[in-house]
Every structure is written in structure tokens, then in C-alpha cells.
Amino acid sequence: MYCVESETPKKDGFRMPGEWEPRRRTFIQWPVRDGKNGRTGLWPDGMEVIKETYAKVAKAIAEYEELVMIAPGCMYEEVKGYCGDKVKICSLPIDDSWIRDNGPTFLVNENQELAEVKWRFTSYGEKYQTHYNDSKIPEHLGIIYDVPVYSTHLAVEGGGIHSDGQGTILTTESVLLKDSRNSQYTKEEVTYLLEEYLGGDQVIWLKSGLYGDLTDGHVDNTACFVKPGVIMAQACYDKNDPDYEIFKTNLEILKAARDRSSGLPYEIIEVEKPPVTYYKGQILTLSYINYLPVTGAIILPVFGGTAEETDKKAVELFKKVFPDKDIVTIDGTPICRGGGCIHCITQQMPLGKSL
Template sequence: MNSELEKFPKYYGFRMPGEWEPRRRTFIQWPVRDGENNRTNIWPDGVDEIKKIYSEVANAIAQFEEIVMIAPGKLYDEVRKYCGENVKIASYPIDDSWVRDNGPTFLLNEEQELAAVKWRFTSYGHKYETHYNDNKIPGHLAVEYDLPLFKSPLSIEGGAIHSDGQGTILTTESAILTSSRNSQFNKEEATELLKNYLGAENIVWLRTGLNGDLTDGHIDNVACFVKPGVILIQGCYDKDNPDYEIFQENLEILKNIKDRSSEMPYEIIEVEKPPIRYYNGQLLTLSYINFLPVEGGIILPIFGDDAFETDEKAIKLFTRIFPDRKIVTVNGTPICKGGGCVHCITQQMPLGKSL
């Protein structure tokens, strides 16, 4: 390539689409971090329970679109046993089960051609021991589906970014501008890199994510675009809740940005957060924002028990926001014990021209 600009997806007209745009398939990585071969066991109730939940999420998605489970070849029979025949299996070595974060971010251009971005995945700023195999997943999928792969010098995870599909990206400073991830870049430099690799014109930085979030505050627990011109944010109304001040600050930032396509302020919808919940002394980051839109449906985490009331409110709200989609609920609590939820364990590929 003859110029520095030609290294970037933006030069070729690629952009990060909104998650509501037509989709080809969704990926999940099978839970494998059981403590046997890894120093850190992230599943406090054991890996068997979480395998059941992952299979339930996969089969919920399979009602609407193709779902591909990425798993080591030696676990093929196990995945088939848990997931049944509706889930396709792609055999690659992996270290963990958060494909949103270590997998590629898929891009689309006006010709409906697909590309992928490989971020520099460091397992959340080197929080976990191994990430060698996870770091290779973007390359494997780019080869599998014959896609150009752009390699970014930024150390970020897919859960740290949300797109409106029209040139605006939501993110948090706490999950990107950390010394353990990107000490070599200042905010201005990180902003330009995000624009160039995501085909964006505007990066909206919230200061931080929610308390207890092991990712340092990914945006996919905080706020997201749900359609052009509309942002959904998790609201916190209890002044004694540690997330109250965070909510107030983030809400103020979002109220002061405009939709680039209409030059109008975004419509902001609030979904009440679940009650505070701890597990084995750990604050769980429960969030309805961590849902997954699929082709014709919404896979929505709910949390039960003391969250029954907010669960019901969330279901009614999502039904109103997405009147043409079927709302399918799944138990999000077991995934949250490991540090994420439905959005974190999935990664969507837009429709486009792909295999």
C-alpha cells in the first residue's frame, strides 16, 4: 500500500454497522476455562452449569439465524451433546468463551462487501493468564469466510464499542484508555484510530462503565444504539447505588450529542437496572443492555429472584421498542458470575457478501 491511510478500513468505505442491520450468522465460543489447564477458573459454580446456559443461548439464537459454536476439535462431541443439531460447530483452539471481545469486529461497505478488524486482544489488560488462541480467532474466521482482515494496534475488546451504523461510536474511557491496554496512545490518538478502523466520524466517550465490571467498564453494559437516532441506557435511580453517579454523568453526556444523519438530539430511553446483587462477595454487573438483537428477535437476559420486578419492566419495554421482534428471555445470572452476559458471549456477522 502506498499511503498510511490505505491501511485503514475507512479508506475503503467500510463501516461498523448497527446491530439491527440484516445478519448472516452469530458466533459463540464454548466454555473451556475450567481451572484444569488455566490458573484462573472464572466460573464459580463450575463449567458444567455454564455449558448448559451457553447451549440455551445458542439454541435461542438458532430459532432466528445461523449460529456457529467455536470449540476445540476434541470437544466436538461434547458440544453436539449439549447443543443438539441446530448449532453448527467450527473447530479451533480457544482459551476462553467471550467471542464478543476476542473475536473480529465485522464491517460492511456500500457494495455489501464484508471485512473484519482484529483488535490487539490482551485479555482485558493481561487480567487472565492465557489468550494466545483467542487472539487468533479473527484470523481463522477471516480465512474461513474469505474476508479482508485489518489489524489494529489498539488493545480493545468488542464489548467496548457500539455503533449506530451511521458514523457514531459509543465507548468508555475506562475500558480503552487504561495503562494496561493502551499506554502508548492518548485520547486523541485513540479517537483517530477508532474512526479509521470503524469507518466513523464521531466517537462519543463516556467516562466509565458500571461498578463490578471485570472488563473495566465495557459500553455493552451501559448504553447502546437500538435503532437510528435512539439510545437505550441502563438507568439507576437509587442514590445509594454505586452506579447512580455514573448513570447521571453518562446521561448528561448522551443528552448533549446529536444524531449525525438528522442533526437532532438522540431519543434516550432508560431501562431500570436490576437490584444490587453479590455472589461470593463479588458485585455482579447485571445489565439489560447486555442483550443480543437477532434476525427477527431479541435475546434478553433476565435475572429472577429480587430482580423479578425490573425483569418484567424490561420485557415490557423491549416489547415496545422492538414491536416486530420476538422477545426470548434467558437466565443471565450464571453468565454474569463469570463477568459478562448475552452480548458478551456472542459476535454477529452482518449479511453482506460472505460465505
């Protein structure tokens, strides 16, 4: 691993691939925020439930590709007990369990060489103070897997960006333009930096993410590229739902956008969102967009209860959209109660020349 300072990834021929492109492995960080040492932001259902849920996600992924669980060395035996022998363990100090956001964004070039971007990780605009160890994960993985690291002062969480692999980046204004993250940059400057560090030529700016999202509206709850030219968006058809106006505005933006390669409008696939669901007086951010494509499968969150009908619709839709993949469903509710879902707790490394 070495840090690159002279050029940007785009100038060096790197790009952020689409999530459907060939993969080397997937990473997860083990849940550790148990309230000790003055930590806040506890899992409301307790550690046992969330560890069982993370283990289910890890074991499901490990059936299709290599899964590496990052955990403090003192938790090695615990992780092994929950996750079994198919899940590999990487012992590193961590503060929390959202590697999509604090981990690296992996890049690839035409020679199938890998690189990664280390964003400035602020723990969602300094909402949580304990994030020193998490901010070091990109550097650690760069060393372990011998991947060069590009570092930037732009504050980005991985859940706040999606790529079509061909130069278009999808994001939200409510996250990247928030003063607590990037007050020193204009929208034009953030656009330029995203393009330079992700190898892009176009940024589609949605106004905001889902209502009540603790991240301020990450795009990975709202919309994603399914493949070049095709975007899936979580749709809201209930005018009494606070997400209705958000969806309406974002849909207009998506319909006005054009695919760079073809010049044509995007095909937009709408997946109906679950009904409004409360937990301890707060609306949960439930999203089918927060799925993870792996080698040969889609790991899809479902939510049960009042969402049983939309769960069924989502499963049928995903079977049509991904006819060549297994659709593996996992109850995402315990993770959502902590502020994210399956996509949020994972980060993929593309297939390329690496360890």
C-alpha cells in the same frame, strides 16, 4: 482471507454496521476454562451450569439464524450433545468463551462486501495470561469465511464499542483509555483510530461503565444504539447504588450529544437496572443492555430473585421498543457470575458477500 496493510477500513469505504442490520450468522465460543493446565478465572458455579446456559443461548439464536459454536475439536461430541443439530460447530483452539471481546469486528461497505478488524487483544489489560489462541480467532474466521482482515495495534474488546451504523461510535474512557490497554495513545489518537477502523466520524465518550465490571466498564453493559438517533441506557434511580453517580454522569454526556445525520439530540430510552445483587461478597454486574438482537428476535437476559420486578419492566419495555420482534428471555445470572452476559458471549457477522 488476506491481511490489509495499505489503507484503513474507512479509507476503503468500510463501516461498522448497527447490530439491527441484516445478519449472516452469530458466533459463540464454548466454555473451556475448567481449571486444567493451571488456568484461572474459573466459572464459580461449575462447568455443567455454564455449559447448559451457553447451550440455551445458542439454541435460542439458532431458531432465528445460523449459529456457529467455536470449540476445540476434542469437544465436538460434547457440544453436539448440549446444543443439538441446529447449532453448527467450528473446530478451533480457544482459551476462553468471550468472542465479543477477542473475536473480529465485522465491517461492510456499500457493495455489501465484508471485512473485519483484528484488534490487539490483551485479555482486558493482561488480567488473564492465557489468551494466545483467542487472539487468533479473527484470522481463523477470515480464512474460513474468506473475509479480508485489517489489523491494528489499538487494544479494543468488542464489548467496549457500539455503532449506530452511520458513523457514530459509543465507548467508555474507563476501558479504552486505561494504561494497561492503550497507554501509548492519547484520547485524540484513540478517537482517530476508532474512526479510521470503524468507518466513523464521531465518538461519544462515556466516562465509565457499571460499577464492579471486571472489564473495567464495557459500554455493552451501559448503553447501546437501538437504531440511528436512539440510544438505550441502563438507568439507576437508587442513590445508594454505586451505579447512581455513574449513570448520572453518562446521562449528561448522552443528552449533550447530537446525532450526526439529523443534528438533533438523541432519543434516550432508560431501562431500570436490577437491584444490587451480591454473589460471594461481590456485586454482580447485571445489565439488560447486554442483550442480543437477532433476525426476528431479541435475546434478553433476565435475572430473577430480587430482580423479578425489574425483569418484568424490562420485558415490557423491550416489547414496546421492538414491537416486530420476539422477546426471548434467558437467565443470564450464571454468565454474569463469570463476568459478562449474552452480548458478551456472542459476535455477529453482517449479511454480505461471504461464505
